Amino acid sequence: MSNLRKITALLLVVLMVALTGCGAKEENGVTTEGVTKVDRTNAVAVVNDEVVDIDTFNIYYAMYETAYKQYYGEDILTQEFEGVKFGDVLREDILDMLVQDSLIRSYVLSTGFTIKDDVFKEKYDELKAMLEEDTETKTMYDTIGVTDAFLEKQVQGSILMEEFTNTVNGMIDAETARLEELYKTEPVQVSARHILVADEETAAEVKTKLDAGEDFAELVTQYSTDTGSVATGGDLGYFPRGVMVAEFEEAAFTQPIGEIGEPVQSSFGYHIIKVEDRQTIAELIEAGEDEAVINDFKQQIKDSLYNEYYTKKIDELKAAASIETFIDKVTPKTEG
Template sequence: MKKKLLLTITLAAGVFALSACNNGDVIVESKAGDITKEEFYEVLKDRYGEATLQELVYKKVLSDKYEVTDEEIEEYLVNFLKSYYGEDSYETVLEQLKANTDQYNSMIQSAELGLLQEKAAMDGMEVSEEELKQQYNYETKTVTARHILVNDEETAQEVLDKLNNGEKFEDLAKEYSQDTASAENGGDLGVLDPANLVSEFKAAAFELKEGEISEPIETEYGFHIIQATKVEQKEDVQSYEDMKKELIEKVKQSKLTNDVVQGALDKLVDNADIKINDSDFKDLFKQE
């Protein structure tokens, strides 16, 4: 049920500039022959040129319209590392990165580009009051749940009927659930993290009262029967109105997909009236 989305464009082979060069400028001399800047440029262009030129153009058009601070970049990089290495390990990884200046600078540049892309994609994105209230629900509740995952709606209804007739949830999870990781524990998922749940599952689970069992919920993984085994309100939470700005940001973040980001980039490039003078790349930004 976890879903990850990587929005940053990774540097193809470190950061380098494809600059104009003069024919005949020799950068390596040897008894076997010389290597000119032109030869060097052509090899780099052939191997990495398209990805690198595309990234440079994206960075240029994004930076022309949006700004990011050093603090935002650092936070973005930290969150990125947390998502991959976890809360317990990300600091060690970050220190290792900082020890390698070239690698760290490359990561910072990738983080800056990723953040610029997000800002462009979220610019003008609409958010409904219903979505904000749903997000507030995620922020202010702690839900512990278990589920039974099956392949089709008919089987899901069969499981639900058996639950309604008094059969035990844990027994049915072991018998029916296709989620083998949780099935042996009676379908137990522990405390749910909204950030790691697909939207349909998340919305259903956080609407349940303690002990309540859901109707079959369809996601990309199949059909789920969910039971909230424990529901608690978090302490010291802010009011809906006080959290509204934060909620808007989080709802927009949840809507980011590769298609949404690419659409924003395509629009910026189109408006920037890009002209590519190298014939090898003339169709680089041509849209279908």
């Protein structure tokens, strides 16, 4: 199921990360003798007495449904992955997202943060202007019933999410000892060379020759289809994360220095990789690297920690919260 959740997270319709749809307590409950009674009639979740309403859920679901069908075909929601229909996974993911959004909204507002009118107006006007230019999205929003009130909540939510992001980044900045250790131990750039060939059979042939002691540069000239690096004996120089395709990057950042790894397949073909060197931030500082470059690498390491600390904070909020969910209200018996 975890892989499916990653898939659903990849596709974002406009402002899908926005916090929205959580009605204020005074709008959804009545107070009698100091006790708040929450009306659960239209609730898909109740988070600390705050209602996540079914209409908001349905709008989000319709957005995702439209996008997924457009990109993956009309039958995507009925397809099964690991024995579970994709539509059911999507429903669970949207519900979990809205629960998290409610927790984040309440937390940020509890810190005393307020949304300034001028900031809200600027972002709302930007969203409206974008929708006017993007007629396809505007038509889709109109079709599924997105109202101005819904858009206003999305803008409010996006501002609150920005503040929550600042909170998470503050948690990371406070981890000075851990960051200093990562600056010393985490490779931030790699120097490698490779031979790129079209098929597995040729890759195995080249690897056998390399294992027998034949010269890497000569085999680059003889076999490699990467014309850009043939003249340098396959040398790609130093490169950071996020530059190469994922399969190549994974091998380059984990393979032992000086060794020639097993062929790695990517969309370009098969790579035979030799890692020449890896450098940490501490090593770059010692080598006199420019401060701006160092700061960029430090930020990359902080960014790599974001999901961990975001999840940590969300788990903390969940543990302290009262949460009820009603997935049965949005799970049909059949789906065609």
